[in-house]
Amino acid sequence: MDNTLLVSLSQQIAAYRSMDVIANNMANISTPAFKRESMKFEEYIQQTQPAEGETGMQQISFVQDKGTLRDLTQGAISHTGAPFDLAINGKGYFTVQSPDGTTHYTRNGHFTLDGNGRIVTESGDVLQGDGGELTVTNDDGDIHIAQDGTVSGQRGQLGKIKLVTFDNEAALQKDGASLYSTTQQAKPVETPMILQGSLEGSNVQPVLEISHMLDVMRAYQTTANLTQNLDDLKRNAIDKLGSAAN
Structure with missing residues (x-):
């Protein structure tokens, strides 16, 4: 040619x-x-x-x-009022676990409760806390999520959302529209800033x-x-x- x-x-x-x-x-x-x-x-x-x-x-x-x-670049944060909509203001990723046990990371904080009371993504990946998955029951009433990720209900503290970061965020492997995976060591965010009832938009x-x-x-x-x-x-x-x- x-x-x-x-x-x-x-x-x-x-x-x-x-x-x-x-x-x-x-x-x-x-x-x-x-x-x-x-x-x-x-x-x-x-x-x-x-x-x-x-x-x-x-x-x-x-x-x-x-x-x-x-x-x-962080997208604009908008208020939704939904109790399980969570926006990260600043650095960090939520840690979620897929049904097959694979760990992923995401900044998409549009979560809901599944039939077992677990906080999950739209695709069913389970949000992880410092001690594993977070479970909510009817006895917990209204859920409050503090800026540091502490999850509380009427029965008291239920756990703390695991927010992590990485040395090289650009190297995260994309797994769908907003999920990522990596072989890098995840590090806890020193000063997490989670906003309940809000979502980070697309940039x-x-x-x-x-x-x-x-x-x-x-x-x-x-x-x-x-x-x-x-x-x-x-x-x-x-x-x-x-x-x-x-």
Whole structure:
């Protein structure tokens, strides 16, 4: 394949992947604590043989994706009034355990009670306290969750929410829209700040995403037009050669 077409193809693939990431950001505008992502690209240089009539090795520049970058900026906090909606103001992640026993971390504090009185996420992952899962009964009445994560009811203190942080938050592995996993050692947050009856929103800014999407679409169309023009030039050259031969 022609080198110019290869370069154009690499740029089109890069634009396509960028559109996927932007679309995912837009789809999660309303997901609590969702963190915006963007593609990371690098230039890849390949050495090629010189063209006819030229000397020395030539270089071709390709676009190569190196994964995604996550924006860890905190989203806006809004009041909901729901007793098990919890927002982290500042650093930290909730610790949750999935039904298969896997530990995950999240800033999405939209919790509810399951049939067993456990505080769980929408997908059923159980919120962990310093001593394990937290259980609420009817005898506990209204639940109060202090800023330091202490959970109390009419029977007294029920436990304390486990809020943790990591040395390298950017290295957390994404497991869905708002769950993360890691092999790093979790460390307790020194000064936790949990707000009951509130949720952290997504940090996606729709206007900026739409602007970015339009930029990517224009870049894709420009490259597609270049590819089409090159194809037309080759086709015309072949037609002329065919006519000359006749």
